Amino acid sequence: MYRYERVDVPDGLRLHLNENTAGCSPAVMRALADLTRHDAAFYPDYAAAHEACAAWLGVSPDAVLLTNGLDEGILAITAAAFAREASPEAIVIVPAFDMYAAVADALGGHVTEVPLEPGFTFPLAGVVTALTPRTRLVWITDPHNPTGQPVPPDAILQIAAAAPNAFVVVDEAYADFAGTSLLEARAFARLPNLVVGRTFAKAHGLAGLRAGVLVANPPTLEAIRAIVPPYSINAWAARALPAALGDREYYAWYLAEAERSKALLYAVFESRGIEYWRSAANFVLARPANASALVGALARKGIHIRDKSRDPGCAGCIRVTAGVVAHTQAFIAALEEVLCGGE
Numbered sequence: 191m192y193r194y195e196r197v198d199v200p201d202g203l204r205l206h207l208n209e210n211t212a213g214c215s216p217a218v219m220r221a222l223a224d225l226t227r228h229d230a231a232f233y234p235d236y237a238a239a240h241e242a243c244a245a246w247l248g249v250s251p252d253a254v255l256l257t258n259g260l261d262e263g264i265l266a267i268t269a270a271a272f273a274r275e276a277s278p279e280a281i282v283i284v285p286a287f288d289m290y291a292a293v294a295d296a297l298g299g300h301v302t303e304v305p306l307e308p309g310f311t312f313p314l315a316g317v318v319t320a321l322t323p324r325t326r327l328v329w330i331t332d333p334h335n336p337t338g339q340p341v342p343p344d345a346i347l348q349i350a351a352a353a354p355n356a357f358v359v360v361d362e363a364y365a366d367f368a369g370t371s372l373l374e375a376r377a378f379a380r381l382p383n384l385v386v387g388r389t390f391a392k393a394h395g396l397a398g399l400r401a402g403v404l405v406a407n408p409p410t411l412e413a414i415r416a417i418v419p420p421y422s423i424n425a426w427a428a429r430a431l432p433a434a435l436g437d438r439e440y441y442a443w444y445l446a447e448a449e450r451s452k453a454l455l456y457a458v459f460e461s462r463g464i465e466y467w468r469s470a471a472n473f474v475l476a477r478p479a480n481a482s483a484l485v486g487a488l489a490r491k492g493i494h495i496r497d498k499s500r501d502p503g504c505a506g507c508i509r510v511t512a513g514v515v516a517h518t519q520a521f522i523a524a525l526e527e528v529l530c531g532g533e
């Protein structure tokens with residue numbers, strides 16, 4: 191039985207869900223302030239949001255499907271992939287974002303777990319070996335969560351070519367921070383089973399509004415669109431998107447903060463002799479001496495990080511969001527206190 195975990199924290203500094211710790215662009219708040227009572231009363235119009243998303247991603251509008259967060263995209267892809275199949279299978283590379291297996295399992299599919307190779311290397315051979323005639327779905331996260339490792343684009347293309355009857359989904363929730371995307375190669379145009387997922391929850395700071403997008407060949411997208419309700423994005427999220435995407439300065443500033451924060455995290459882990467992995471995303475995975483005790487001690491100081499020690503292959507690991515530099519410095523100060531026994 192697979193379930194996703196929801197980690198709610200009452201207050202304090204949230205460095206446990208890879209959110210934008212600065213909040214969304216102020217331009218979003220100005221755009222939302224313009225909404226009227228009728229915007230609340232009427233079903234939303236997605237034209238502006240849809241167009242802004244397609245332009246921002248550099249793809250044609252008919253290759254874009256807006257979803258209520260990428261999570262809804264994950265649900266819709268799985269439902270579309272498994273529909274009318276007697277015993278569908280999904281391949282999940284573990285450790286993985288919880289939703290993939292939870293949704294596949296809840297929809298009656300069989301989940302095949304393929305572990306990352308040592309050093310968190312992408313398991314291309316393992317995935318290809320795990321493919322069966324019943325495989326309908328392959329989940330790939332690039333950059334990978336929770337390890338932060340980038341996935342070689344060639345490996346993704348090889349899998350898509352080897353599994354023509356499966357949706358090969360590339361979850362690019364953190365691609366903003368990596369600065370690269372499979373969309374650049376337009377691979378989805380020649381590989382109709384390839385689906386790229388993006389979210390505006392992370393770099394754009396819209397997690398609370400819920401906005402994500404799927405990109406694929408238009409006929410592929412049709413099968414998924416059939417499952418997404420017609421008004422799944424609310425009017426506030428729809429209005430927020432063009433404003434968020436239009437404020438490139440804020441976006442660039444935030445990416446730079448995350449980059450500087452990662453450098454600070456690497457430095458403190460190094461100086462403390464804590465094993466860590468350089469990350470292409472906005473978080474860093476590390477293996478301190480006593481992960482669970484450390485997570486608890488930091489939480490008592492109001493700093494929330496994620497205990498990843500139960501994730502396959504991640505024994506003893508924590509994951510820390512790299513956002514605003516001042517927040518990272520607060521984490522580092524608290525970490526130093528805990529490590530010095532000054533709790």
Ligand SMILES: *Cc1c(COP(=O)(O)O)cnc(C)c1O
Nearest residue numbers: 259260261287335363389391402
């Ligand atoms: C955060 C995250 C998501 C969810 O995005 P939402 O748009 O908030 O639903 C999807 N995939 C991965 C890998 C994530 O880390």
